Structures are given as C-alpha cells and as structure tokens.
Amino acid sequence: MAASDVKILGAWPSPFAMRPQIALNVKNVDYEFQEENLAPKSELLLKSNPVYKKIPVMIHNDKPICESLIIVQYIDEVFTSGPSLLPSNPYERATARFWATYIDDKWFSALFGTAKAKTDEEKATAIEGLTSGLALLEEAFEKISKGKGFFGGETIGYLDITLGSFLGWIRVAETLTGSNYIDETKTPNLHGWANKFCSDAAVKDLMPETEKLLEFAKMLFSRGLGAQHK
C-alpha cells in the first residue's frame, strides 16, 4: 500500500494517536505521519475533524476518520493484510469492546488524574481508581488471553492497543507518585503482557521514552491543559 493513501494526524505524546499507528503496523500498512502542535492546529486537522478539532485523525483515500477506537475498528475492517484486531467471535468482540470502553470512559481519567491532581485527596482518589482498574484488567487478562500472551491471543489486538497505548503514561504516573502500578507482584499478568507489548515490532518505535513524556506531562499540566483526545 502506498504511503500516500494513509495519513495519520497525531502527536507523539498522545496515547490516542499511537493507537491507529500500532494498528497499521500490525496490519503491515505503510502510512504518513503528520505531527500536530497543540496550537495552532493545522488547516487539515480543522477541516478533517470539524466537530472535535482533535487528534488523531486518519485520512484514507482523502476521507477523514476520527476517534481513535473507531479508526482502529476501521483499519481492522479495511485492511485484511495482517491478523484481525478484534476477535471473530461476537461475544469475545463484545467483551473486548466492553473493556476498551471501560478504559477510555472510566479508568483513563484516574490515570491522568495522578498527574493533574492538585490536592493530596485528589491524588489519592486518582491512585485508587488507577489501581482498582488495573486489578480488574489483571483478572480480565487471564480470562481473555487464555495464556496466549496478548488480550488478542497470539498477536496484538484491539484491547492490547487500547490499554497498551497508555503504558508510557502509566510509567509517568509511577514516577510522579513514587509507586509501581504494573509489576510482578501486584499484576503479574499485566507485567508480562506489558513487556511483551512494548518489545513488539509494531510498538517499540512508537512508545515514547518515559523521561521525555514526563517533561511533557509537567509542561501540559502546569499550563492547565490536558484535555482528552480520543
């Protein structure tokens, strides 16, 4: 597939922008990446996502697709050149969608909360939300992966991409709060999974260095930014 057919508008620190890129890598589809600034936003971004004006946007054959998880599903449906991202069984597909929605709608705000909390109480609430969510995902991993290494089985799938795109930010949260959230003791399943995910060829060049992300996080939250991209 020619690179010009597929373009991603994103930003390196964004877990949401990482998702379509991982999906395209899993599918072996070349793409062009356009780095967007927080401001000013490019004309192409404003034109392609007039409702939210947010990254990521994927442009495929001149048509824009918005919202990271919708883009990943679109990639799965359009490109059959690599393994399926969503399970073929409808019940397993509903389960993957359930946990992906849980991660974005509920757990994500706790993860970011650890970095943007202003009071000790806010920080404690965020840490509690972060750890209790990971405990649920640790348990879910065992049922869903069936010992195959990924939520998606032998290869990276929809739920791996959804959670895995946050691993850099989990490390930022660990550094900022001085505590591990994914490790061999608390979350042995997720610990093994995270290592496997980050070293996968589809992921390793996309995962930002923790130090660099930490600097970005400090800048972002000190400026009162950090609005959710999805």
Added chain:
Amino acid sequence: MAASDVKILGAWPSPFAMRPQIALNVKNVDYEFQEENLAPKSELLLKSNPVYKKIPVMIHNDKPICESLIIVQYIDEVFTSGPSLLPSNPYERATARFWATYIDDKWFSALFGTAKAKTDEEKATAIEGLTSGLALLEEAFEKISKGKGFFGGETIGYLDITLGSFLGWIRVAETLTGSNYIDETKTPNLHGWANKFCSDAAVKDLMPETEKLLEFAKMLFSRGLGAQHK
C-alpha cells in the same frame, strides 16, 4: 428464537435500555424484559454487570453483555434474521460510530442538563449544547440518509437507535424549557425522521409517554439522581 434465550435487564424510562429492545425488534427476535428498580438492584443485574452495576444488560445463552451500544453491535453480529443495523461499508460504519459516540459522550449531557440544571446559566449552556448538537445531526442526516428516511437507509439502523432512544427525553426537555428543539422549521430533516422513527413497529410500543417521563424526570432530578446508564 425462544424468548428464554434472550433477556434484557432494563427500566422503562431509560433510553439506553430501549436501544437493545429496538434492535431486537428490528431483527424480529423475541426477548424477555426484566424491569429493574433504581434500588435495590436485582442479584441478576449485580452478577451480570459487576463493573458498572448498571442497566441495560442483555443475557444471551446465559452470558451477559453490557453497555447499550455494545449490545446493539452484538445483536447486529449475532442475529442475521433482520436488516443490518450497521452499514456494510467500513467508511459508513465509521461515520455511524462517530455520530453515535458524539451523541453519548458529548450531546447527551446537554440534553439531561436541561432537566437537571440548577441555575439559569447552567440551563442556557445546556440548551445551547442541545441545539448546536441537533444542528450538527440535522446536517449529518442529509449526508448519511441520502433521502431514504432513516440514518440507516430504508430501515432503522445503529445511529437511528442511538439518537431515537432519546426522543422521549427531548420532549421532556421541550416541555421543561418551553421551547421546541426538533420541529419543521429548525430541523426539518430530524422532524420527519422523528415521526417516522416513533411510528415504526419496532419502536412505537417502547417509546414512553411524555407526561409519564416528565413525572419520572422531576422525581429523578429532585432526588439528585440521574447518573448515566450506558
């Protein structure tokens, strides 16, 4: 299909609980409906949706599926006895998913905001969000439906169900604020669509009477309730 194979745990005023029921009606699948109270919640609900403990839940062959839009997608994938709910074209499918996500993640809070607003300023913000969202959907309808009557084409589809399930609550908002939001002047496309949707055989027995819903809304918001079911 025997009724006992499919069970919906829901509540009559819930737009979210209406969605899987409309989807099953479109697919001509019989189901059993179990009315849940706000409190106490049934053992079956708590067991079936331990993460959110919320309606709707669909139980199919003893397995629970949660989150209304995930259930509707599951119904579409499992029951091929009726028309497809999601378009077959991946780009059109992504577009339907985009607007459905917009409705639930952004527009819905404005709709409910008109009923639960405590100050004039909150009410004005809610009304602005409600009307600007409907203006976007009015425009989207023209592009998506291509003159066929529904967002889904000739028959009710995914996006029709997502927005249509709120029509009772839009009428409540209209009564509470003394203004029409869907009418022939402001939103001619949606006005025609809403009439067609509400009189469809898959919908008409499920749409609650405005008066009854209004009484429920007053009770709900006076008690400070109204948490989002999804």
